[in-house]
Amino acid sequence: MKDITNINYILAVDAIKDLQAKYCRFVDQKNWDQLKGLFSQQPTLTFYAVDGSILYEFHSSDQFIEACKTIEEAVSIHQIHHAEIELIGEAQAKAIVAMEDRIYFDADKESPFKKFHGFGFYYNHYEYVDGQWKIREVKLKRLKLDIT
Numbered sequence: 001m002k003d004i005t006n007i008n009y010i011l012a013v014d015a016i017k018d019l020q021a022k023y024c025r026f027v028d029q030k031n032w033d034q035l036k037g038l039f040s041q042q043p044t045l046t047f048y049a050v051d052g053s054i055l056y057e058f059h060s061s062d063q064f065i066e067a068c069k070t071i072e073e074a075v076s077i078h079q080i081h082h083a084e085i086e087l088i089g090e091a092q093a094k095a096i097v098a099m100e101d102r103i104y105f106d107a108d109k110e111s112p113f114k115k116f117h118g119f120g121f122y123y124n125h126y127e128y129v130d131g132q133w134k135i136r137e138v139k140l141k142r143l144k145l146d147i148t
Helices: 007-028 032-036 061-071
Strands: 039-048 054-058 075-087 092-104 115-129 132-147
Touching: 007 032, 007 075, 007 092, 007 115, 007 132, 032 061, 039 061, 039 115, 054 061
Parallel strands: 039 132
Antiparallel strands: 039 054, 075 092, 092 115, 115 132
16 A cells, blocks of 8 residues: 555646546547647557457557547547556556546537447556656556447
8 A cells, every 4th residue: 555645646646637637628628739748759549349359549649639530520528437546666657547438429410420428447557757647558448338
């Protein structure tokens, strides 16, 4: 168990929670420039289906953001809960974060789907770079996903 009186530990955990919250907010607000700033130099992002197969995999923040732009015309809602954060060194951390997301396209818009509703967990790794925590790896593993 971590010594919760250690101010550096408390500050790191708080900064990582803020980082994850910003990730969700920037996606939902379609703020791609600020979203890009949350990632380390060479992040990897992997999104899994309920059966464990890979839905999407990205090896740069640019690839990921280009894919995110496909929901530019949609209303997206990403919620995160109950972050379990572990510092694994002075400049590394990992977390498991419960999540729910919804994406809605208008009925008259051309889109790959109209409604998307998922639940799962983010398994993320972070690194401390130039005085800031950055996202190094995202693995989103789904428990349930409904697409219509």
